[in-house]
Amino acid sequence: MSLKIAVLKETAKFEKRVAASPDTVKKYIGMGFTVSVEKGAGLGSSFTDAAYKEAGASIAASTASAVKDADIILCVQSPDAETLSATKKDAVLIGSLNPYGNKDDFKGYNAAKVTAITTEFVPRITRAQNMDVLSSQANLAGYRAVIDAAGEYGAAFPMMMTAAGTVPPTKVFVMGAGVAGLQAIATAKRLGAVVSATDVRPAAKEQVQSLGGTFVMVEDEETAAAETSGGYAKEMSDEYKKKQAALIAETIKKQDVVICTALIPGRPAPVLVSEDMVKTMKPGSIIIDLAAAQGGNCPLSEPDKVVEKHGVKIVGYTNMASRVAGNASALYAKNLLNLVTHLFDSEAKALNIDLEDEITGAIVLTEKGKTVHSNFTKETKKKTDKKEEAA
DSSP, X not given: OOOEEEEOOOOSTTOOOOSOOHHHHXXXXXXXXEEEEETTTTGGGTOOHHHHHHHTOEEESSHHHHHTTOSXXXXXXXXXXXXXXXXXXXXXXXXOOOTTTOTTHHHHXXXXXXXXXXXXXXXOSGGGGGGOHHHHHHHHHHHHHHHHHHHHSSSOSSOEEETTEEEOOOEEEEEOOSHHHHHHHHHHHHTTOEEEEEOSOTTHHHHHHHTTOEEOOOOSTTGGGOBOTTSOBOOOOHHHHHHHHHHHHHHHHTOSEEEXXXXXXXXXXXXOSOHHXXXXXXXXXXXXXXXXXXXXXXXXXXXXXXXXETTEEEEOOSOSGGGGHHHHHHHHHHHHHHHHHHHEETTTTEEOOOTTSTTHHHHEEEETTEEOOHHHHXXXXXXXXXXXXXX
């Protein structure tokens, strides 16, 4: 008997993505799975029920009928308690479960005895690149950040020379040169902006410059030894931090658009643009804060709102990838297909949840009613130890 995959319709606010595309449904069926897609699941991404049916899926009238007897449940965000209670024991739930932000969900996973797998923890290793959801979604978030900035900003991005005069190019400053930041740099350059960027890692300089951006960083003897042998940034001296902060503050004054991309999993977002810095910006300037969901790189940003403070528009959309839902869903669905393929034993026609595997062991949160991920079992133990000490 073939394994059944259920694809859920997302219910989270502002979520338009879906966990499978018609193309990936075809691939799953080719692997021997049966697929049930909840009615309307793909509409936010322009994938119709008819397209899923043509790909070989059945259309479920409700969430409960989709997950009934499902061996694998694919989602974008963590499903609600009602959905979990309708799943069968030992089902495998795969999605971007946001375990640091949704710690209470562990109770639901364990009560339902599902194996919960979170895509955010896919390790950054070569053989897992095609499963890297964070990268695929951040790439589109960086692109969309620039498009939103262009939409909110009251001037053109490229320099234009006309008989009536010259339109100067927009100055864009990108803070953080990770996946989202690098795509933001590339997109802003394509639109004709003058782009500069900063990052805590000196090694990012070459990447920024390769995309046509100017790298903004205090360079002295200390930065020459600013990375560990593993490629991570070292803690800098207080004196260096003051010099870097002064340079950033001076740079921000001159910008038309600032795009903030710094996120640290499980922690509040670091403050990159203070209120004092905002006050120095030109009226009509734009800040796009991709970290608004975790407190914001600018403390004035508000989740899922566009606010104006001190004459500056601050955009705090928390789900930027969903604003490019069609592309985001197609890439996310392919990431999940590659992940399921990794877990699937084609000879046994069964999933192989091997916690000793470098990839699998990093992404499984719960199994058979227990939390198994070391990041959370340690935390649970610490809480238990504190209670025992208090007793």
